[in-house]
Amino acid sequence: MTPQHSDTQARVDAWTWAVRLFKTRSAAAEACRAGHVRVNGVAAKPALTVRLGDEVRVRHAGLERIVVVQRIIHKRVGPPVAAQCLIDRSPPPPPKEVLATLPQRERGAGRPTKRERRETDRLMGR
Template identity: 75%
Template structure:
């Protein structure tokens, strides 16, 4: 039986797009290709089948999203229906204070010099 005809599973890229975790299906497939999507702890390709109960971990916009498949859908659905198709176990995003405390290089400042890199390493505690 082909995966398209199997009513007990759906492609991971189609499911993540259908429940509105990705804006486009091609973005979901690209994330799978880049290794940013894991199903039950294993990095998967876009065509990997998902079933109810599977845990999907993905990196979207620098944040870790963890969802559990509740219901299978392959067509894009509304936000209310999409919320019922998954259980969101994602950790809360970092607070604004934590994000503000992370030093950022000025835009347009160019590459760090050797001296700058040493200072960055000292701040991170990787160089003694």
């Protein structure tokens, strides 16, 4: 018996991989398990099904992508086709000037001290 693919729903890990939000399906499933993928505001397990119109939020590489499911696909497709399967509502990335002003720790410097954490929090406005 072969599994039937529905045109109205797909697994969230398979769909996010198919529309190229993740490089591999296993990376998509791992992100779901880690709580980095939300569907309609609810944390998604890899097997959760997505339907047309669902809002999918993906936290990946420090940025949040917000997409709305426009078309259900099950197989990975090229970038032009993948762009037609979703509506991207992600906020624009922060300007490079803002990223340059964020404090950076030198590699191998270890954990920040309590004093350094307070200074970082003060700079971030917390």
